Amino acid sequence: MRVERMSNEKFKIFLTFDDLMDRGLSRDELWSDLPRVHRIFSDMMYDAGIELGVELTGVLLVQVYLLQAQGMLVVVTRTEPVDIEDEEDYMEMKVTLDERNEMMFCFDNFEDVIQAGIHLNQLKVIGGSVYFYHEHYYMLLRDEDIWHLEPDQVIALLSEFASASTATSHRLIEYGKTIMDSHACETIVEYFS
Numbered sequence: 001m002r003v004e005r006m007s008n009e010k011f012k013i014f015l016t017f018d019d020l021m022d023r024g025l026s027r028d029e030l031w032s033d034l035p036r037v038h039r040i041f042s043d044m045m046y047d048a049g050i051e052l053g054v055e056l057t058g059v060l061l062v063q064v065y066l067l068q069a070q071g072m073l074v075v076v077t078r079t080e081p082v083d084i085e086d087e088e089d090y091m092e093m094k095v096t097l098d099e100r101n102e103m104m105f106c107f108d109n110f111e112d113v114i115q116a117g118i119h120l121n122q123l124k125v126i127g128g129s130v131y132f133y134h135e136h137y138y139m140l141l142r143d144e145d146i147w148h149l150e151p152d153q154v155i156a157l158l159s160e161f162a163s164a165s166t167a168t169s170h171r172l173i174e175y176g177k178t179i180m181d182s183h184a185c186e187t188i189v190e191y192f193s
Helices: 017-022 034-052 110-122 151-159 169-175 184-192
Strands: 002-007 010-015 058-067 071-078 091-099 102-107 129-133 136-142 177-180
Touching: 002 034, 010 017, 010 034, 017 071, 034 058, 034 071, 058 102, 102 110, 102 151, 102 169, 110 136, 110 151, 110 184, 129 169, 136 169, 177 184
Parallel strands: 058 091
Antiparallel strands: 002 010, 010 071, 058 071, 102 136, 129 136, 129 177
């Protein structure tokens, strides 16, 4: 579990699917066993609060994003405290779940992007997008880019050149620089192979 403070009232937690399994929760149970999910989220919030030195009281808005192959991103926002007598022990979570149909990988240099694109193209992947953001390159692959492959196969290949990223496509489109908007793997092979 990786925890990162975004502001005084907001932080994010990144969990791999192995982290979830360690906590006794499978991906399928996220949608079916809501009381158990709520208990596990409460424990995660408590652990994250201790790690960040944040007291979690009042109403917490919890947004959960399932990242197709990487794991889960949990964004927690603390709202104004609720005026109740026993505020110390009061914590209410409002949880929303969202499943992403994309994979995002972060590269340290463009040469690794080229190598990954060439290898993906050999697997008949022509799509994908490449962005530059905060001194790193990012490759976005949507379901339609890799529909014919097993996600584990794509992850194994890209793990040789990059690391899974919790950055969202929305953030990269908004704040990053678009290097290749679509057909990235095909374009890489055309210009760099």
